[in-house]
Amino acid sequence: MANPPPAPNKPKKAAVEGRAECREAESKRRSQAQPEAGGEGRRGAGGAELRRQRSRGGVSSHSGPLGNRNSNERGQRGSGRWRPGPSTSLSGGGGNRERNRAGGCEKKAGQGQGGRCSCCHWRREREQQAPPPPPRSQEGGRAEAVGCWAPRGAMFSVLSYGRLVARAVLGGLSQTDSRDYSLVTASCGFGKDFRKGILKKGMCYGDDACFVARHRSADVLGVADGVGGWRDYGVDPSQFSGTLMRTCERLVKEGRFVPSNPVGILTTSYCELLQNKVPLLGSSTACIVVLDRTSHRLHTANLGDSGFLVVRGGEVVHRSDEQQHYFNTPFQLSIAPPEAEGVVFSDSPDAADSTTFDVQLGDIILTATDGLFDNMPDYMILQELKKLKNSNYESIQQTARSIAEQAHELAYDPNYMSPFAQFACDNGLNVRGGKPDDITVLLSIVAEYTD
16 A cells, blocks of 8 residues: 655744745845844745745755754764754754744854854854944943943952052051060169269169160150269269159159150150259250050150160161260250359250151160260170070170170270270361260160060
């Protein structure tokens, strides 16, 4: 019995119409030079084009339950089993018509380049060649004229990133070390009358005086050198310098000071001496050093030829400046009798040289009177500081004594060309040897604060 004729293949007709619409869409896009999405109006034209092509025998299709396949896909069938290629559409021909209306790209793949539909390939090339859209700002959404194109919000992101970096840098600088600092200090000195290490009341070595005081906000220390010329008038020079330092120490312990204003400590102390009911005559140089625990800053005030050094890594990184009216006549605080007020030098505490310096853990601070600096140059002091083993008090005390002893020995060496002798020669005086004088040394190390 003969087999019945096959039933009409409706998916095949839909696939053919889809191909016709694809070709018509390509011709229209090329003529209009812009991509257009397919629509309902093409269905009639597509059908007419299909009939014309069929009459010429130019339409060939394969359809089945898996939809349209191109010639390459047919070659993959092999031994009776077909495997879909990379561009196979897993939907029927009717689905292609719906995608045509939306401008989809799942049309007949064998008509394009590289396994893609020719119209979709052309449209993608146009999209790649089209100029990029202008950037839009995050505020208001309006386009802004910029030098180069960037995605939406890119410029805002760059600015935000820059602000974050700046905040991180500033925050890192301001929060590098939250620990409190303090000074571990030891003292040593010698009087000019050979009474080695003998202290008078108020930490005095000869006519020199010093103090070391602690407050919850700062460590404060100071030295003063009494002017020995008052002995010619029957006045003990150590009384003025000692009283000045004791007053400074009391003000610090009472909290009557501002760490960033060491000149204020000198001014208040000097005013109290002036208001003393019992007249206190004399003169003195003075040097005040204040370490602010929280800010890690060293605030100093120096009046005269006493001074300080800050040593870091074996080098002097900061120091005081001498103040002299002329050779061997330093600036000084004075209280003179009424008949000698116009003869004795008397400088204001405001004339003191003030400095501020950021210190680090392990920095060495050496504060001393001119008896040290007139007899030991910097390189000798640095050599002695190399003997400092650690920051405990015993090691600091031993090093301070070693420095003071060497300065004392050099002060009485007649053949030694001391810094004082060099300064005298610079001023036209023929001087050689050390300078016998009272010597006071305060040696401190910056360490972490502990109760």
